[in-house]
Each structure stands twice: as C-alpha cells, then as structure tokens.
Amino acid sequence: MEYNPLFDGTYHLRPWVDSLPLEYKYSLGVAGKTFSEGLKQGKILASKCSRCNESRIPPSIYCVGCFGYSDGYVQVSETGTLYSFASRGDVVVAAVEFKGVKGLLFHRLAVSDRNKLEIGAPVRPVFVQQAIRKGDITDIDHFELAV
Amino acid sequence: MGRSHAGRNRGDYGEVMGMENPSEPQGTALTPDEWRGKEIFFRNFHTKFTYSWDTGVAIGHFLEALKAGKIVGRSCSGCNRVLVPPRMFCELCFRPTDDWIDVLDTGVVNTFSISYVNNDASRREQPLFVAVINIDGASPGMGFLHLLGEVDAEQIHVGMKVRAKWKPAHERTGAITDISYFKPSEEL
Amino acid sequence: MRKVAVIGAGMTKFRHRMLETGRELSFEASRAALDSARMDIKNVDSVVLGSAPDAFDGLHMKGEYLLDGAGGSGKPYTRVYVGGGTGVFIPAAAWWHVASGVSDVVLAVGEEKMSPLQPHPQYAFWSIFDQFLERPLGVTLLWIFSLEMRRYMSVYGIKEEDIALVAVKNKGNAMDHPSAQLPMRITVDDVMKSEPICTPVKRLDVSPTSDGAAALVLASEDVARKYTDDPVWITGVGWNVDTTFWTNRDLCYPEYVEKAAMMAYKMAGISNPRKEIDFAEVYDPFDYKELHHMEGLQLAKRGEAPKMTREGITQRDGDLPINPSGGLLGVGNPIAAAGVMKVAELFWQLRGEAGRRQVKKPVHRGLAQAWGDLMQVGTVVIMER
Numbered sequence: 001m002e003y004n005p006l007f008d009g010t011y012h013l014r015p016w017v018d019s020l021p022l023e024y025k026y027s028l029g030v031a032g033k034t035f036s037e038g039l040k041q042g043k044i045l046a047s048k049c050s051r052c053n054e055s056r057i058p059p060s061i062y063c064v065g066c067f068g069y070s071d072g073y074v075q076v077s078e079t080g081t082l083y084s085f086a087s088r089g090d091v092v093v094a095a096v097e098f099k100g101v102k103g104l105l106f107h108r109l110a111v112s113d114r115n116k117l118e119i120g121a122p123v124r125p126v127f128v129q130q131a132i133r134k135g136d137i138t139d140i141d142h143f144e145l146a147v
Numbered sequence: 148m149g150r151s152h153a154g155r156n157r158g159d160y161g162e163v164m165g166m167e168n169p170s171e172p173q174g175t176a177l178t179p180d181e182w183r184g185k186e187i188f189f190r191n192f193h194t195k196f197t198y199s200w201d202t203g204v205a206i207g208h209f210l211e212a213l214k215a216g217k218i219v220g221r222s223c224s225g226c227n228r229v230l231v232p233p234r235m236f237c238e239l240c241f242r243p244t245d246d247w248i249d250v251l252d253t254g255v256v257n258t259f260s261i262s263y264v265n266n267d268a269s270r271r272e273q274p275l276f277v278a279v280i281n282i283d284g285a286s287p288g289m290g291f292l293h294l295l296g297e298v299d300a301e302q303i304h305v306g307m308k309v310r311a312k313w314k315p316a317h318e319r320t321g322a323i324t325d326i327s328y329f330k331p332s333e334e335l
Numbered sequence: 336m337r338k339v340a341v342i343g344a345g346m347t348k349f350r351h352r353m354l355e356t357g358r359e360l361s362f363e364a365s366r367a368a369l370d371s372a373r374m375d376i377k378n379v380d381s382v383v384l385g386s387a388p389d390a391f392d393g394l395h396m397k398g399e400y401l402l403d404g405a406g407g408s409g410k411p412y413t414r415v416y417v418g419g420g421t422g423v424f425i426p427a428a429a430w431w432h433v434a435s436g437v438s439d440v441v442l443a444v445g446e447e448k449m450s451p452l453q454p455h456p457q458y459a460f461w462s463i464f465d466q467f468l469e470r471p472l473g474v475t476l477l478w479i480f481s482l483e484m485r486r487y488m489s490v491y492g493i494k495e496e497d498i499a500l501v502a503v504k505n506k507g508n509a510m511d512h513p514s515a516q517l518p519m520r521i522t523v524d525d526v527m528k529s530e531p532i533c534t535p536v537k538r539l540d541v542s543p544t545s546d547g548a549a550a551l552v553l554a555s556e557d558v559a560r561k562y563t564d565d566p567v568w569i570t571g572v573g574w575n576v577d578t579t580f581w582t583n584r585d586l587c588y589p590e591y592v593e594k595a596a597m598m599a600y601k602m603a604g605i606s607n608p609r610k611e612i613d614f615a616e617v618y619d620p621f622d623y624k625e626l627h628h629m630e631g632l633q634l635a636k637r638g639e640a641p642k643m644t645r646e647g648i649t650q651r652d653g654d655l656p657i658n659p660s661g662g663l664l665g666v667g668n669p670i671a672a673a674g675v676m677k678v679a680e681l682f683w684q685l686r687g688e689a690g691r692r693q694v695k696k697p698v699h700r701g702l703a704q705a706w707g708d709l710m711q712v713g714t715v716v717i718m719e720r
Contacts, residue, residue, distance in 0.1 A: 166688050167688065167689065167690025167692075168344070168689065168690070169345060169346045169367065169679070169683075171513075173347050173348065173355075173363040173367070174353050174355060174514075174547065175353055175355060176348065176353060177354055188354065192393065200467070206467045206468070209468075210467065231583075232468055232582075238578050238580070257486065257586075260481035260533040260536070261531070261533065261534040262478055262533040263531055263532055264477055264533060265473065265475070266457070266461050266473060266474065268455035268457035268458070268477075269454065269455070275473070277472070278482070279586070288584070289583055290583070292468070292472060292482075293472065294472060305485065305486070305489040322471055323471050323472060324472070
C-alpha cells in the first residue's frame, strides 16, 4: 500500500503510550467466607458431597463431580502429606494433600534439614496467633514436617 | 451453603403449571455496611497496565496532520466516500482506500450531550459539553467525537455549525486534543 | 437443521453487590436451570457460556475461571462474547450446537459480576474506546448513549417525557419479578426530576450495574420430548455487527438490529413481525433503547415506538407487551446474565409460568433481543410454543 510522506515529508510511525490503573475488591464468596472463618479458628475446611462421598479443598458450594450442592464442611486432618515441593534459596513451597480430600493446598514449608524433604512426608500447618488472624491464607504462617 | 440444600438436589421438582418462575432465586445481596466494613469478606487488588501502541498508518497520518493544523480523510473510489476518521481500507467495499484528502476544520453538530460524570462515574464539578461533529468536506455522516467550547449549554443544538479551536502550533503534539474543542462558527 | 427446544431455565437474584463469586452465581443459575429441566450435568453434552468485559473482574481467561461453576469441566465448552449483545448470543450459539447435530443437550449460561471494579464498574468501559481518538477526550460509555438518545429524539421529535414512560413501565413490571433489583413504582415526573448524568440521560433513565447469572437448557427434539410434554422451540436466531466507527453511522436507527431481526424472521418464516410476534423482551439498558430497538426490530415504525408506549400497547395487558419481566431497567443489568434472563422470560411466558408477570393475552411466539459493543451489535432469538 502506498502512503505519501505528509506535510513536512517526515511522516513516521510512533508509539502512543497510555495506562489503565485498575483497582478491584473481590468478594470471597459463600464457600470462601466459610473457609476464611475456619482459618481464623485454626481450621482448614473442606466441602463434602455425600453423593460422591468426596471432600474437596478449597471448599465449594457445589460438587465439581456431580454438580449438586455440597452438603457442608468438614475439617481436614491435623496432618497432611507432602504431595510435591519446590525450593528457591531459603524458601520451600509445598503442595499439601490431606487424607480423603481432593485438591491441594499450596503454602510455604519451613524445614531445618532439607534431607528430610520427601514426597509423602507428613506435614502440618502452623497458624499465627489467634489475635492477629485475619481469615486469610496467611493465617497459616507455614507448614512444618510432622516427624 | 447458607440454606438447607440437601432437598434441592434432584427429585423434588414440584408442580410446573401455575408456578411463578424464577422460583426461590438464590443469591446473597451485600448491604452497604457489609461492603464497606467487613474486610474479611474481601480481597483488594490494585494494578496498572501500561501500553505502548503503534498509531498505525491511517491514524498516524491523521495525528500528524492535526499537529500541522489540518484534518485529513481518505477517499474510496469504490463507494465515492471521503472517510473521516481515515482508514487504509474501506470497510464497505473491503478494498484499499485511494488518496489522502484535506477536509475542512469546520463541521456540524450531529448530536451532543452535557456530561456531569467522569469516566469512573464520579461527578464533575463543571459539566463537559461533548458532541459528534460531522466534518465539512467529508462524506455525509462522517465525523468524530469531540468537545464543544465557547458556548452556553442552552445554545447548543443539533445542526449547530462549528469550527475547530486549535491549540497554538507549538503546543500541538499530534493528538486528538491538538484541537481544544469545537466552537460555534456563526453568531447564535 | 434439527429442531431445537428450550426445556429449562433458571437464574439467581440480580443485585448491586453479591457475596457469591462469579463461579458460585454461575452454579446457582445452572443448577436451577437443570432442575427445571429435570436433568443432571451428566445429561449435558456441551456448555456455552457468556460474560462481558474481563475488566469487570480483572480476570483474563474469565471463561476458564467460570468453567466449573457453569458445569463445563471435562466437556466441549465455549465462551462467546459480543459485549452487551452477549446474553442473547449465548442461546444463539447454543442453538447451533444442537441444530447442527454436534450436541443433543447444551447448557447455556450467562454470568456477570460487575461489582469488583473500583470505584465504579463504569470505569471498565474506558478500555473499549479508541485509544488514539476517544480516550484522550475523557470519554465514558454514558456519553455515547446520551449522544445516541439525543440524535434519536432530534430526528423524530421525541420528548424526554415520552421516553421516561419506558422506565416507569419496566420498573413497575419488575415489582412482580422475584429476582428484581430495582422494582419501583415511579412516575414520569420522578424520572424527569432525577439527577442528570449526561443530558438527556438522567439517573432513572439508566439500568443499574449488577451481579447475577442466568441459564437455559437447550435440547434436540427427541431428547426434549423425553423430558417434557411442553417444549418451547427456538425457531429463529439472528446476529449482526456494524462498523466500530460509531461516529460514522446515523445514530437515530439501529440498522444492525434490523439485520439481525431479519435473519431471525426469515428463519422463523415471519413476514409481518408486528402481527406475528405476540410479545417481546427488548434490550433496555436505557429507556430510550427499548423504543430504538422496537423500531429496529420492525415492531414499530420509525419514530413511532413512543406513541405505542403512550397508548399502553406495550403494557402487559396491551396488544404487544414489551419487557413484561421488568427488563434491565427493573430486574437489573448483569450484562450477559441480563440477556439470558430475557430469553428465560420468553420460556416462562410461553409456558404460562410467569405468575404475576404473565401477560394478559395468550402468547405463542416471543422475541428476545440484546445489543452492545460500541452500539453496533444486534442479537435476536425467537421462541414459539
């Protein structure tokens, strides 16, 4: 396509820069609110579906399997197991699974001896003091090896 | 799961005819107090996306022309239209357009509004006069969005003849805002 | 093409701000639609979901985010999007899944959660405008509707009071809708005295921003007859998009709506829509849009929709009831969900299940329409029983 130099003969493409500042306020939702309230009490809650005989984290008002309403919430076991982990420098991140519960919880893992890290190792959550819990996932300060 | 949902799963469909649908619609409205107060229900997130767009061939030309104090369009010999804003292809004929055409910096108010809000829906202290202006020298109905100035709210009308109020040449940057606004070109 | 039936519909409440996440809202509406069709998710072959700009939620891949809540995981799943026209485009897209033989049962879901964006959802629309020619002027979506309303009034000599009658009617109709966000008994005077936003648009001329979801179950003829004695058929669908150079169009008449309607009328074998359409759910995010769209849909002659409104023809007990649900002005405007709500209203009205909202005359054929993007898209669905 032909395009003529315009006016001063120095037509050139140029960038146009603009920005879009965006601010959001997200509702946690029905199940998210219950999960959050559980964390404040030092509990990790899963939703359960009695038809599928299944529990899930994070909890949901519906069962992903049968698309019916979940029946309620259950507290997961005190101790979970290490499903997988990754590390960078001093930070170890872990995916934790709980017995009889579908879904994984991601969190930091505090570990003094890296040699003890292995898939399937028992781990447990360490909550921050009750007075400073906010109903956030950070109410769990970290997980630690339960051995 | 604020309500007993056990009975809502399958099997109990009730009488269909004579019912009023939607029956028992679900959903939990938040009160203004809940929205403002209970942080536990919310997570806040703030971001700023910055973009750098290439102005492209047609609009690049158009903006350069504005910097030079001119409005330009593109002609299409397929439909014999002069297109403003210009584009390098005609969307009706679906062929390349042909030539750059200098159009005038005068036009007619196609429609207008007096805006009391900003783009985040907050109220403005001073209302803004906005209009679609059909540009003289382009084909009928060819125009663009701009502002009106040097006019009282009561005087603005559909069909009002206007002329571009240009920024001084040294202040122009090659932007749509190189025209400060359009003002009446005839005595009102 | 195979015949396509609607056999179920459901929706949440529509509210300004809701506790439920978008996923949870999608689930509530989808579950209600499946229950009303006496079906389970295992019966569903594919899912079509619609949601409007990602900017409301700040979640790109929003279709994927909503997937589980719309029952779409592990199934053929499609997100469709044509701005405000999305809601009626969802059942159109679901229709072609069934008509083509690709699927026997399709769940069609519309979801919108507008409340997260601060300080106001309106801000999301900043990002739909031309970044070179329009954003630098401080454009808002409200400007362009005000400009269109003014042009419509100017060309046909229509008064603001005539347009206000639509807001009065629809907000009043919504008094009978269990999901309604803004049911109100108001007068033309209330509308005229409400706060000016962008003249001629005033506060009560505009629908609210909302959170909500709505869903439908579509099925092929053989499946539909197994599940219900009373299917409602989709007999026409149409859609059309005009140029994005909105300042190059005559804003007094929506040609793209006419073209979408003509596509649907041809499919449904309709030659005289004013006589053959019994009632309609016409897109009404602003009160003037109902009139504008009635004309585009050929349900009124150009410039004459206000007269029909004034004469009461568009009331629930009138000859051509328009928006018996209460529309977006009354029920609320969670964008994609609002369009699906309109198609759900056709379903309920045609089956005689609209309760206090049931139109007076017997109805056999209804039309739902939506509109959007930069005032450039029309989407139409015609249903019959």
